[in-house]
Amino acid sequence: MKTENIVTLTMNPAIDLGVSVKQMMTEHKMRCLKTRRDPGGGGINVARVLKRFGAEPLAIFPMGGPSGLMLERLVAAEEVRHQSFMIARDCRANFTANELSTGQQFRFVLPGPTLGEEEWTAGLGLTTAASSSGFSVASGSLPRGVPHDFYARLARNLRVSGGARLVLDTSGPPLKHALDVGCYLVKPSLSEFTEFLGEEPSLEDSHAAAKQLVVNGKAEIVALTMGPDGALLVSRDISIYAKPPPVTVRGTVGAGDSFVAMLILSLAQRKSLTEAFRFAIAGGCAALLSPGTGLASPDVVEQLAPQVEIKSLATA
Structure with missing residues (x-):
């Protein structure tokens, strides 16, 4: 099936290091039993999943x-087409520890580098130029030194050029600035939406706020997305709620x-949109079944998609 052009942007990428230990302890060495390294950051992860499903993002x-060189090697090892731009400081790393005795997962997110104006404008320019059609997926936090209106600038660039539709997955001031310009699609989590609204909303409140x-x-x-409570998708034409199939969570990364x-x-x-939403829910659940820093795989998504329950919500 022919797929439209998809570009992903990750301004704060990371090497995701995942380990397993028998038990988390204080003041003792914890011998790690399993270790894996993956290229990470929102847009990079999106591109990795897309590649697994036959797309060429x-x-x-x-x-x-040195960490940036390793990051690029890890991306290349998965045969993901990529275009990197040089920055002066090292890329960051994130750390995830799975406690085998309890099944709990501990996630440590390290701060990223500080980018100068020439560096972040390079990322803005490359993404704008590459996003002449299809979809431009900007995902993740912004590193220090990048202005809060960075994604808003990207949204404005794409609107002026008549380029790709902007898909944004971020939070806080960067999300608010981008919404002021307007995006094709935004994907906040419930915690991010709560931060945006200033209070934790009910399902009905979330639906009304999304519709607004x-x-x-905007x-x-x-x-x-609301974790185990499912997800909402709202457009001018439809408002739908999806209940995910029950899965055993092995990792949330x-x-x-x-x-x-x-x-x-x-x-x-x-x-x-309804079928796309169904497969999106299946994709998120498939990732939950993957331990450590794993992502969704095609066979698991195909198994889970028919189990996703979708219902329409009142549009009034």
Whole structure:
């Protein structure tokens, strides 16, 4: 099936290091039993999932220092098309520890590098130039030194050029600034949406707030993920709720990115919003079944998609 062009942007990428230990302890050495390293960061993870499903996305990200070289090698090892731009400081790493005795997962997110104006404008320019059609997926936090309106500038560039539809997965001030310009699709989590609204909303409140964003022209589509409580997808034409199938959670890293990847892949293949939403839920659940820093895989998504329950919500 022909797929539209998809570009991903990760301004704060990371090497995701995942380990397993028998038990977390204080003041003692904990011998790690399993270790894996993956290229990480929202847009990179989206591109990795897309590649697994036969798409050929272009992943754009900064690369600096020895850790940046390793990051680029890890991306290349998965045969993901990519375009990196040089920065002066090292890329970051994130650390995930799985405690085998309890099944709990501990996630440590390290601060990223500080980018100068020439560096972050390079990322903005590369993404704008590459996003002449299809979808431009900007995902993740912004590193220090990058202005809060960075994604808003990207949204404005794409609107002026008549380029790709902007899909945004971020939070806080960067999300608010981008919504003021307008995006094609935004995917906040419930915690991010709570931060945006200033209070934790009920399902009905979330639906009303998402609908208002669409009516006000801030986003054409709002996809709100709520963990085990499911997800909402709202556009001008439909408002739907999805209940995920029950799964045994082995790791939460990359679940949101897998959701975004399957949603955009389905839309790029011109599936309906309802079917795209179904596969997005299946993608997020598939990632939960993968331990450590794993992501969704095609066989698991195909198994889970028919189990996703979707119902319409009142649009009034």
